[in-house]
Amino acid sequence: MHAENLDRWSHSHRFETGGEGAAERRTRIVVILTFVVMIVEIAAGLAFNSMALLADGWHMATHAGALGIAAFAYSYARRHANDPRFAFGTGKVGSLAGFASAVALAMVAALLIWESATRLTSVQVIGFDEALPIAVLGLLTNLASVAILGGHGHTADHDEHGHGHHHHDHNLRGAYLHVVADALTSVTAIAALLLGKYFGWWWVDPLMGIAGGTVILVWAYGLMRQAGGTLIDMTDAGLRQEVVDAIEGDADNKVADLHLWRVGPGHWSAIVSLVTHHPRDLEHYRALLAPVHEISHLTVEVQSCQE
Structure with a gap:
């Protein structure tokens, strides 16, 4: 039998949703936005002695790295989609990147909680007027990133019986959770700066950091369970x-x-x-x-x- 006659019995191992290309482009845009604002926030935090702003900037730095991993995962999966070394294609690369993002997210949350707890013991002199516009810029950038990524990383379709089926892109979901977490920390930074400026409530800043870090930990755990289940071949x-x-x-x-x-x-x-x-x-x-x-x-x- 000639090899060309086997085509009718062979099949592709490209198991994709069809939206990976667009997701990769959106993720790359968000990486650039996050990196630029990260530099601005870290520089401003050092200049104005704002720990809230500095923490948000470093928080964005870790997320820029995680988003870079997400963009790389899309590129790697696309370039090796037909590589015979991958027995069932590269469909799980996104889940691997999503799991890595979840681990990074959990580490950032733990550091945020630790830093916030230690800051409860001391009062800092902060340049509130100078730091607030930078914090607002960070929030606007994060909201724009959320809009660019455009969703939670899952799509849905319906079969002929009307039953819905959700398709989880763990890579995109990981990127999405990172920018949502950035937006949350930006909100807490703004709130802390406003309350510190007008009421002198310096202790609100670390308390909000602890609360925000706890929420991020919950998100990270959920993503770890979803992506990890795929990586260890957990059935449904x-x-x-x-x-x-x-x-x-x-x-x-x-x-x-x-x-x-x-x-x-x-x-x-x-x-x-x-x-x-x-x-x-x-x-x-x-x-x-x-x-x-x-x-x-x-x-x-x-x-x-x-x-």
Whole structure:
């Protein structure tokens, strides 16, 4: 058999949502915006002795690095999409980047909480009038970044029965959470500067830092669970049951073994081993699983039961 005749049985391992190119471009724009404002905030924080502004600037610095990882992940996945060394394509690269972003996010949150707690013991002389416009600039930049990234990193579609299915792009979600966290710290910095200027409540700044850091930790934990589950091939109970019902609802089929794992945003791979007294051709069983449209890579093994 000639190699070209195998095309009808071979298939691509590019498991994508189709929006990775646009997500990569948006992420690169946000990286540039974040880096520029980061430099301005750190310089202003040092000049005006504003710890709130300085903390926000360094916070943006860590996020600029994480966003850079996200942009690199899109580029790497695209360049190696057809590399045979990746058994199921590069669909999980985004989840790996998302997990790395979550770890960085958690570290930033922990440092923010620690720094805020230590600042409760001392009062700083801050140039409120000079620091406030820079803090507002940082907030506006973060809000613009949130708008550019345009969402939480998941899309949804509906099958013919009207059931919704969410496709998580962990890489984009990680980038999104970083800029939202930046916006949150900018808000707390502005609030702390205003309260310090007009009421002399210096202690509000560290308290807001602790609260903001706690919220960021919760976000980071949620992203770690989602992305980590994909990286360790955690299955989806609902999808698993859908596969079992589709197979066992026909004739006397019984699922003997089932492996189901995510290979990209909205794409799953399945290996189904079934036992039956009345074996049919493989296309019959593929047709049974056709309504489970999340499955993009399917292997079926049919065993005849003679008992």
